Amino acid sequence: MIDNLPFLVVAITILLGLYTILFRKDLIKMIMGISLLESGVNLFLIALGYRWDSIAPIFTGAPSLAMVMPTVQALTLTSIVIGVATLALLLSMVMVIYRYYRTTDVREVTKLQG
Amino acid sequence: MSDCMSKIIRTTADIMFMFIVVFGFYIVLHGHLTPGGGFQGGAVIATGFILLIVAHKLDDFLGWFKKKAFQNFEMSGLILFIGTALAAIPLGYLFFMNFLSGAGGLFGQVVPYGVNPGFLNTAGTIPIMNIAVGIEVLGGLSIIILYMTSGISNHEEGE
Amino acid sequence: MRSIVAGITLVVLAVALLFAAVSIPFGNPAMSDMDDYFIAHGQEQTSANNIVTSIVFDYRAFDTLGEACVLFTAVFGVSVLFRLRKKEEDYEYE
Numbered sequence: 316m317i318d319n320l321p322f323l324v325v326a327i328t329i330l331l332g333l334y335t336i337l338f339r340k341d342l343i344k345m346i347m348g349i350s351l352l353e354s355g356v357n358l359f360l361i362a363l364g365y366r367w368d369s370i371a372p373i374f375t376g377a378p379s380l381a382m383v384m385p386t387v388q389a390l391t392l393t394s395i396v397i398g399v400a401t402l403a404l405l406l407s408m409v410m411v412i413y414r415y416y417r418t419t420d421v422r423e424v425t426k427l428q429g
Numbered sequence: 430m431s432d433c434m435s436k437i438i439r440t441t442a443d444i445m446f447m448f449i450v451v452f453g454f455y456i457v458l459h460g461h462l463t464p465g466g467g468f469q470g471g472a473v474i475a476t477g478f479i480l481l482i483v484a485h486k487l488d489d490f491l492g493w494f495k496k497k498a499f500q501n502f503e504m505s506g507l508i509l510f511i512g513t514a515l516a517a518i519p520l521g522y523l524f525f526m527n528f529l530s531g532a533g534g535l536f537g538q539v540v541p542y543g544v545n546p547g548f549l550n551t552a553g554t555i556p557i558m559n560i561a562v563g564i565e566v567l568g569g570l571s572i573i574i575l576y577m578t579s580g581i582s583n584h585e586e587g588e
Numbered sequence: 589m590r591s592i593v594a595g596i597t598l599v600v601l602a603v604a605l606l607f608a609a610v611s612i613p614f615g616n617p618a619m620s621d622m623d624d625y626f627i628a629h630g631q632e633q634t635s636a637n638n639i640v641t642s643i644v645f646d647y648r649a650f651d652t653l654g655e656a657c658v659l660f661t662a663v664f665g666v667s668v669l670f671r672l673r674k675k676e677e678d679y680e681y682e
Contacts, residue, residue, distance in 0.1 A: 322609035330602050337594040364623070367615040372639035374631055375462050375547035382639070384623035385630075389643040389651075396468055396566075396655045400662030403573045407669045410580055461636040466644065503663060507656055514649065525649040530635045540635045552636035558645045558652075565656060569663045580670040 321362040328355035342409045342419040346402070353398045360387045360394070433486045442484035449477035457563035461552040467559040471566025478571040487578055499572040506565025513557050529553035 332355060335348030364384030370377060372385040409419060416424050433439060456463075457470030482490050517526040530553030531539050538550040626639055626647070634642040644652055 319610050319612070319614050322612055322614055323606070326602075326605040326609040329605060330598070333601060334598060337598060338591070362614065363612075364617060365615055366617065366620075371464065372627060373462075373464060374544055374637040374639075377544045380544070380627075382627050384617060384620055385626055385639040385643055386623050386648075388640045389648055392466070392468060392640070392644055393651055393655045397658050399472075399570070400659050403577075404662050404665050407577060407580070407666045410577065411669055461638050461641050463638065466638070466641050503660065507660060510653070510656060514653070525646070525653075527634055527646050530633075538635075540631065540637070542632050545637065547637055552634060552642070555634060555636050555641055555645045558649070559641070562645075562652070562656065566659065569659050572663055573666050576666050576670040 321358070321365070325355050325359040325362060328352075328358065340421050342412065342421060342424075345421070346405050346409065349405070350398070350402060353394070357391050357394055357398075360391045363387055433489070434484050439484050442480050446477045446481055449480065450474050453477065453563075453567075457559055458556065459547075459549070460559040460563075461555045462547040462549070467562030468566050470559075471563040472570060474563070474567045475570035475574075478567075479574050482574060482578055490575075496572065496575060499568040499575065502568030503565050503572065504568075506561045506563070506568060509561035510558055510565065513554050513561065517554075527553040527555065529557075530555075 329352055332348045332350075332352030335351060336345055339345055339348065364387035366381070366383050369381045369383045370379060372382040372388070412424060413419055416426075418424065434442075453470045453472075453474035453476075455470075456465035456473055457467055460466035460470065478494070481493075514525045517528045518524060520528055522528045529535060529537050530551075531537060532553070533539075536550055536553055536556050538548055540548060540551045626643060630639045630642050630647075631637065634646045636642040636646075
């Protein structure tokens with residue numbers, strides 16, 4: 316049970332992100348929820364590749380040759396970059412929305428005219 | 430963002446900017462030996478530029494670095510990346526082949542396998558691609574923040 | 589009504605995720621053939637000490653090409669959204 320603490324943290328992070336997306340009505344907070352969900356997925360990938368008593372997969376002055384799985388770390392790197400790109404685009408769209416509607420509340424941003 | 434921060438913050442940002450940029454280039458260049466790589470180092474350098482944007486006026490920053498410069502950084506990084514990948518085809522290898530590894534020339538030193546202290550002149554095309562992605566991420570992240578900041582200031586002027 | 593449905597969805601997902609979190613074994617991945625191959629042969633095939641970098645830029649370099657294109661597209665999208673408009677060109681939404 317206590318060995319699975321990283322996976323529990325992943326589950327709680329993803330649930331917090333989902334709660335924020337589903338129950339908050341502010342666009343900035345929904346973006347925070349999306350970012351939190353993304354962090355949970357990244358943490359899940361890293362935690363999935365861990366092996367007990369292993370080191371990072373780098374040979375420069377390595378104390379032992381038991382290494383954790385490197386492929387998930389490469390995937391996480393790609394995922395982080397795409398997360399940054401998505402976050403920048405989402406925040407820019409929220410800024411444009413705020414410029415025209417003067418609010419970021421999703422209940423107010425319902426007019427489809429223009 | 431229309432007015433600048435106090436003098437203490439501006440001076441600290443000016444001094445820290447140099448160290449942040451040097452540290453970022455260290456991470457980019459040693460990406461095949463130590464933890465790090467192109468994206469991480471480029472993000473660190475972009476953080477240095479963002480520190481300058483936050484501490485100073487936007488017009489002052491645009492007087493020192495043009496938007497065009499960051500666009501050129503990003504484009505040249507992407508072109509260097511794809512060009513390194515394409516350069517393997519005329520030499521008779523496959524796309525994205527690591528043709529410089531162990532060849533003896535640039536970045537072509539043969540490494541002793543296993544645990545070693547780390548030699549900079551190894552790993553073939555990987556350091557070149559690290560530098561390319563580092564330059565691209567530097568330009569990309571800086572110009573995203575630059576466009577968002579100028580969007581805020583345009584908005585404030587349009588009130 | 590809408591919040592009730594959302595709450596039920598969240599509770600079901602919470603039970604499923606927490607059950608999965610306590611049932612996956614941590615620290616002992618079941619299948620690791622590909623990663624063992626990378627750790628064993630990555631240094632002699634790419635002569636880079638950092639196996640993660642050799643995967644990102646050599647074994648899975650097409651992934652990195654796509655990632656660079658995604659970043660470029662994001663920068664392009666942001667610059668389109670915040671391009672400098674003339675005064676009379678401003679959109680009218682109200």
